[in-house]
Amino acid sequence: MAHFDLLTKNDFTPILAQRMFYEQVDTVLWIRWGLYLFAGFFAVFPLIVAYIVLAERKIAARFQDRIGPNRVGPFGLLQPFADFIKLIIKESIVPKGANSFVHILAPILTLISAFLVLAVIPFGIGLAPVDLPSGLLYMVSVSSIAALSIFLAGWSSRNKYSLLGAMRGVAQLVSYEIPQVMSILPVILWSGSLSLVSIVQTQQYDQGWFLFSPPGILGFLLLLISSIAEVNRAPFDLPEAESEIIAGFHTEYSGMRFGLFFLGEYLNVFAICCLSTTLFLGGGSLPLQGYFADEADHMLVAPFDASKQSVLKLNAHHEFPENPSTGFRINITNIVGETQAFQVSHRVGNDLVLMANRPVEFKADAYSRVSAAARPSYAAPWHLSNLIMIPVFLGKVFFLVFVIFWIRATLPRVRVDRLMSFAWKTMVPLAIANIFVATIWFEMVIRPVGGFSARLLAWLVTGLLTAGAVALVFRINRNSYQANDPERRPTLISRSGDSLLAATTRGL
Amino acid sequence: MSQQIPLTWFLYFAAASFAIGLMGVLMRRNAIGVLMAIEIMLNAANINFIAFWRYGDVPQGEGPLTGVMMALFVITIAAAEVAVGVGLILLCYRRWRVADVDEFDTLSG
Amino acid sequence: MIQALFIALSAFGLLMALGTVFARNLVNAALFLVAFFFVVACQFVLLEAEFMAAIQVLIYIGAVAVLLMFGIMLTRNIQGDETTIVSRQWRLLGVGVAGSVLIVLFLGINGFKPWTDLGVRPEFPVTAETTTERGQAIIAMTPTVGREMMTRYVVPFELAGLLLTAALVGAVVLAQYDNTDEKTASAEPPQVS
Numbered sequence: 068m069a070h071f072d073l074l075t076k077n078d079f080t081p082i083l084a085q086r087m088f089y090e091q092v093d094t095v096l097w098i099r100w101g102l103y104l105f106a107g108f109f110a111v112f113p114l115i116v117a118y119i120v121l122a123e124r125k126i127a128a129r130f131q132d133r134i135g136p137n138r139v140g141p142f143g144l145l146q147p148f149a150d151f152i153k154l155i156i157k158e159s160i161v162p163k164g165a166n167s168f169v170h171i172l173a174p175i176l177t178l179i180s181a182f183l184v185l186a187v188i189p190f191g192i193g194l195a196p197v198d199l200p201s202g203l204l205y206m207v208s209v210s211s212i213a214a215l216s217i218f219l220a221g222w223s224s225r226n227k228y229s230l231l232g233a234m235r236g237v238a239q240l241v242s243y244e245i246p247q248v249m250s251i252l253p254v255i256l257w258s259g260s261l262s263l264v265s266i267v268q269t270q271q272y273d274q275g276w277f278l279f280s281p282p283g284i285l286g287f288l289l290l291l292i293s294s295i296a297e298v299n300r301a302p303f304d305l306p307e308a309e310s311e312i313i314a315g316f317h318t319e320y321s322g323m324r325f326g327l328f329f330l331g332e333y334l335n336v337f338a339i340c341c342l343s344t345t346l347f348l349g350g351g352s353l354p355l356q357g358y359f360a361d362e363a364d365h366m367l368v369a370p371f372d373a374s375k376q377s378v379l380k381l382n383a384h385h386e387f388p389e390n391p392s393t394g395f396r397i398n399i400t401n402i403v404g405e406t407q408a409f410q411v412s413h414r415v416g417n418d419l420v421l422m423a424n425r426p427v428e429f430k431a432d433a434y435s436r437v438s439a440a441a442r443p444s445y446a447a448p449w450h451l452s453n454l455i456m457i458p459v460f461l462g463k464v465f466f467l468v469f470v471i472f473w474i475r476a477t478l479p480r481v482r483v484d485r486l487m488s489f490a491w492k493t494m495v496p497l498a499i500a501n502i503f504v505a506t507i508w509f510e511m512v513i514r515p516v517g518g519f520s521a522r523l524l525a526w527l528v529t530g531l532l533t534a535g536a537v538a539l540v541f542r543i544n545r546n547s548y549q550a551n552d553p554e555r556r557p558t559l560i561s562r563s564g565d566s567l568l569a570a571t572t573r574g575l
Numbered sequence: 576m577s578q579q580i581p582l583t584w585f586l587y588f589a590a591a592s593f594a595i596g597l598m599g600v601l602m603r604r605n606a607i608g609v610l611m612a613i614e615i616m617l618n619a620a621n622i623n624f625i626a627f628w629r630y631g632d633v634p635q636g637e638g639p640l641t642g643v644m645m646a647l648f649v650i651t652i653a654a655a656e657v658a659v660g661v662g663l664i665l666l667c668y669r670r671w672r673v674a675d676v677d678e679f680d681t682l683s684g
Numbered sequence: 685m686i687q688a689l690f691i692a693l694s695a696f697g698l699l700m701a702l703g704t705v706f707a708r709n710l711v712n713a714a715l716f717l718v719a720f721f722f723v724v725a726c727q728f729v730l731l732e733a734e735f736m737a738a739i740q741v742l743i744y745i746g747a748v749a750v751l752l753m754f755g756i757m758l759t760r761n762i763q764g765d766e767t768t769i770v771s772r773q774w775r776l777l778g779v780g781v782a783g784s785v786l787i788v789l790f791l792g793i794n795g796f797k798p799w800t801d802l803g804v805r806p807e808f809p810v811t812a813e814t815t816t817e818r819g820q821a822i823i824a825m826t827p828t829v830g831r832e833m834m835t836r837y838v839v840p841f842e843l844a845g846l847l848l849t850a851a852l853v854g855a856v857v858l859a860q861y862d863n864t865d866e867k868t869a870s871a872e873p874p875q876v877s
Contacts, residue, residue: 166709166711166712169711169712169715172715199734200824200826201734201735201738201825201826204735204738204739204742204826205738207738207742208738208739208741208742208746209741211741211742211745211746211747212741212745212746214746214750215718215745215746215749215750215753218750218753218754219711219715219753222711222753222757223711230757234754234757237750237754241747241750244746261826579686580686580687580690580730583793583794584690584691584694585727585731586793587694587790587793588694588697588698588727590786590789590790590793591698591701591786592697592698592701592720593785593789594782594783594785594786594789595698595701595702595704595705595782596701596705597781597782597785598705598778598779598781598782599704599705601774601777601778601781601782602705602774602775602778602779603705605710606759607710607752607755607756607759608705608710608713610752610755611704611713611714611717611752612704612705614717614721614744614748614752615701615704615705615717615720618720618721618724618740618744621724621736621740622724622727622728622731625727625728625731625733625736626731628733629731629732629733629822633817633818638832638836639817639818639821639822639828639832640821640825640828640829640832643733643735643736643825643829644829644832644833644837644840646736647736647739647829648840648844650739650740650743650744651743651844651847651848652844652847653744653748654743654744654747654748654848655847655848655851656851657748657751657752658751658851658852658855659851659854659855659858661751661752661754661755661855661859662854662855662856662858662859663858664755664759665755665758665759665858665859666858666859668758668759674759674760
């Protein structure tokens with residue numbers, strides 16, 4: 068295969084180690100993958116989530132000028148274990164007429180959704196559990212299961228207030244899915260691929276963080292806000308707020324069942340922070356890493372190197388075969404053909420091949436480098452790069468988690484009708500406008516492989532457009548916010564209170 | 576894959592699902608139950624589309640993804656149909672106080 | 685091995701479909717339906733259309749199932765315990781009709797020679813030399829779907845958008861709470877802006 072030839076030309080790669088890594092037997096790889104999965108599922112993620120819970124309590128305490136839990140261990144570091152023991156020994160009270168199967172299924176579905184989202188995120192080189200070529204589509208699909216689980220939780224509790232909380236929660240989740248997905252579209256446009264690994268590598272080796280552009284900033288903010296609403300997190304936690312509707316959809320959950328919901332919520336917070344980091348902050352890469360690539364290092368294909376006008380954006384796997392971003396070469400959705408060493412992690416296709424005027428040709432030699440001399444010099448061995456990438460990734464993720472805690476401690480809760488109108492009247496138009504501005508950025512900077520001056524001009528143009536779009540949307544909505552007093556608000560829905568539908572939609 | 580799944584197996588599964596859905600449409604009294612059975616039938620048809628697309632020849636001049644596009648549009652229209660159907664059932668519920676299809680027996684009043 | 689997997693999956697799927705049809709409690713029936721949708725998504729993966737599997741999960745489980753649950757919840761009389769299956773003779777008739785349709789379909793599948801000849805799946809291995817359009821479409825389905833939507837199927841795409849808009853507006857209008865149906869109308873009339 069062509070990739071093995073390129074391996075031998077590079078002095079930095081330990082060839083024997085790479086070959087030993089990639090030519091293992093299938094059963095050994097399955098076992099190794101299973102062990103990684105087991106370790107991640109039972110050890111790594113629950114521990115991370117437990118300490119995120121502790122961090123939330125301490126950070127919220129500091130915002131409120133107190134200390135937080137510090138009794139159990141040094142600085143309260145053993146508090147999660149105390150909480151865990153408390154939740155386990157508590158009695159799980161299930162209401163008398165409740166459907167007990169659905170009652171236990173709802174938090175399990177939330178957990179399933181959170182873990183499945185975490186399954187495609189590249190935590191480092193060789194550390195993406197599954198590298199799907201259509202990873203973002205899969206992630207959007209999986210995160211839409213959470214709405215169902217909230218509804219089941221509220222329904223199975225046999226409690227009117229739980230049901231109201233669940234209906235509001237589902238309405239909120241379904242409404243905020245749309246800006247969440249639409250704010251991801253600029254990222255797909257710029258990186259030319261749906262695979263998260265490819266998006267990270269585009270930011271790492273080619274474009275720099277997608278945050279460093281006005282449509283990127285707006286997209287990041289939209290993604291963060293709608294993801295916070297997706298996980299029922301303050302200030303959007305109306306469905307589960309303790310002071311609002313008793314406790315919303317998890318009123319009737321106690322003991323370990325509530326513990327499962329708790330775990331699922333904080334795991335979701337961790338998952339959306341990982342997602343935002345991967346998509347916009349170039350998960351694992353240093354801030355200015357993408358800008359130091361020369362013209363020869365850009366991801367251009369050999370047939371186009373004469374004129375830089377048309378760019379063939381490729382899946383970055385093919386450019387750096389010695390840095391595979393997934394060490395788990397079993398890609399279980401690729402059940403066609405054999406799982407050869409490089410065929411799985413360097414799969415051709417499933418990328419949005421943005422081309423100027425060329426038919427799609429998936430040939431191996433089209434993806435190989437022109438010469439080894441043009442290879443970027445930072446193609447370090449992957450296991451050493453991970454020593455830098457994993458802490459950087461986790462640092463960014465925990466910073467975003469801290470921002471989420473910060474928002475929770477600072478902002479008051481949003482009323483349900485303001486919440487819905489914010490989603491539909493503000494965020495959806497902004498997301499659509501963001502796609503247009505992102506196209507302009509793409510045409511000015513990415514497609515012609517622009518240098519510094521192109522970037523500056525694009526910053527000016529897109530910055531003006533973004534600011535103008537935000538100002539316009541807020542100005543248009545200003546009148547409706549002012550007219551939102553209960554006395555003056557136009558009502559299409561009558562105020563008779565008997566029916567459940569009227570009771571739920573009274574706030575709308 | 577070394578062992579192949581014959582096309583007829585997929586067709587058997589789709590036919591059986593279709594028959595079960597048909598049974599649900601005929602037997603269910605609740606309107607939402609009838610809608611659920613209709614969804615089963617639509618999914619069975621989708622499996623048929625994708626199975627024939629995968630196993631059959633490429634038609635001339637029609638593109639490589641004929642079956643997939645048909646299934647995609649079926650999914651779209653099924654979603655729209657469920658939305659409108661649930662709205663209609665809500666209206667009928669308001670009129671007759673039950674959601675039984677046996678009660679939906681007059682177009683006036 | 686893949687055949688055993690297919691048989692197990694199909695049996696599970698048919699059981700879930702039977703559960704949807706025969707469950708007394710409507711919420712249980714909706715949960716069986718969600719499981720059936722997931723089995724159909726797995727079938728799509730077996731047919732190497734992973735894009736369709738993701739779309740199936742996204743739209744059917746993420747939206748249609750939620751909508752059906754809302755419909756169940758808003759149209760129930762008591763706490764969802766009423767019987768929803770018709771009386772015994774109608775039940776027998778339903779089983780009979782469905783069984784006869786099943787027999788006719790099975791005979792058609794079994795005896796129709798052009799279909800039984802398609803036993804061997806055309807193989808599209810994942811190599812870089814797969815240059816047929818169909819092979820590339822299977823390997824890279826998402827961009828191909830996007831391209832087809834914009835070139836060959838642009839008219840159905842626009843019509844589907846039109847239909848979805850009409851369904852959206854129509855559903856909102858239909859489900860609007862009208863005061864004339866309510867027996868206990870409130871004192872003040874609703875102000876429609």
